[in-house]
Amino acid sequence: MRRFKVTVNGETFEVEVEELSGGRSSASGAVSSPAPSPRVAPPPAPAKAVAPPPAGPRSTPAPVAAVPASKAAPAPKPAAGRGEVVTAPLPGLIFDVRVTAGQAVKTGDVVVVLEAMKMANEIVAPVDGTVTAVHVNRGATVNLGDALVTIE
16 A cells, blocks of 8 residues: 545645556456545535625616617607607617608618628618608617607
C-alpha cells in the first residue's frame, strides 16, 4: 500500500492506494482483472447564503412600456379622427416606403418594409382607402408603436 495526500477543491485528503503488479498474478501467471480502485468523493460543499441583489436602478430591468418614452424625437402624430394609423409592430429601420400621400390602397397592400433583426418585414394596409399621410422616410429608425402611414 502507498499513501498519498490529495487536494480537491481546497480540501486535503489522505488516500491509500494498492499497487498491482501489471495485472498478472505471480502464482499462476494468468491475467487477473484489477481490483476496483476506491473512489474518494469530496465532502458536500457547505450551503452558501445568497445575498439579495443590490438595490438601485440597475438591479431591475426597465419595463417595456418605458421604451417609447426614451426615444430621441417622437414621431409626428396624425390629426385626430383622420383615418386609420398604421403603426410599427416592432422597432427597426425603414427599408422601403412603398406608398405616397394620395395613393389608393387595398387591404393587404404593402405600405412599408421594416427591417428588424436582419429580416425584412412587410407592413400591410389594414383597410381599403387612400393614404393621407406618410410619417416616415427610407432609412429612418422607428420604435414599437410609431406611426408609419395614415389611411383614410
